[in-house]
Amino acid sequence: MSNPNEKHARPPLTRSANDPDLPDLIARSLDGDQSAYATLYNRHAPGLYRLAFSILLVEQDAEDVIQESMVYAFRNLDRYDPARGAFRTWLYTITVSRCRNARRRKWLPTVALTSLLNIGIEPSTPADQSPEVRAAWSDLRVALAEALGTLSPRLREAIALRYGQGLTYREMAEIIGCPQKTAESRVRLAHEQLRRAMSAADQAALEELWTI
Numbered sequence: 001m002s003n004p005n006e007k008h009a010r011p012p013l014t015r016s017a018n019d020p021d022l023p024d025l026i027a028r029s030l031d032g033d034q035s036a037y038a039t040l041y042n043r044h045a046p047g048l049y050r051l052a053f054s055i056l057l058v059e060q061d062a063e064d065v066i067q068e069s070m071v072y073a074f075r076n077l078d079r080y081d082p083a084r085g086a087f088r089t090w091l092y093t094i095t096v097s098r099c100r101n102a103r104r105r106k107w108l109p110t111v112a113l114t115s116l117l118n119i120g121i122e123p124s125t126p127a128d129q130s131p132e133v134r135a136a137w138s139d140l141r142v143a144l145a146e147a148l149g150t151l152s153p154r155l156r157e158a159i160a161l162r163y164g165q166g167l168t169y170r171e172m173a174e175i176i177g178c179p180q181k182t183a184e185s186r187v188r189l190a191h192e193q194l195r196r197a198m199s200a201a202d203q204a205a206l207e208e209l210w211t212i
Contacts, residue, residue, distance in 0.1 A: 054160035
């Protein structure tokens, strides 16, 4: 007869190429091993911060969100179910939820998106560094920043997940809590709005570097 005080059996954690030691780290963390907690934090916090800053655009708010998200994750580590998704996806879901709460609390502005271009959402800088290319690239970054500034928070959130974090539409849908088709639609709407906000010349230059 099973012990009623025992927790329900959970699927075993499986190893992945990216986190081969994840099952061990989680098990040790659940046993109170502070070094395992520190390893998980140091491994995942930088990526979560980039995501939070992509959405909130304010450094202090992003830092606060990461602290809240990681504290919540550690307190609820026993609730992580590998059968429902990757550990990274679980952390992203928590972070996006905290970002939405922060945005509602503070009515954060949807401006200053030039900062967003410094954390991986923009296409790579061309290898050719001639003065002409550098000038054209600078103009393009300004145009893209202004165009991103026209996006609603939800569309910017989709762009941040798709391009800033390189997630698939399936992963995006799981994180933002919507059907996959909705995630695809949000990215498509963001593309359309970016195109409308940019000149034909800027669109042509951007599409050579970043497929939108």
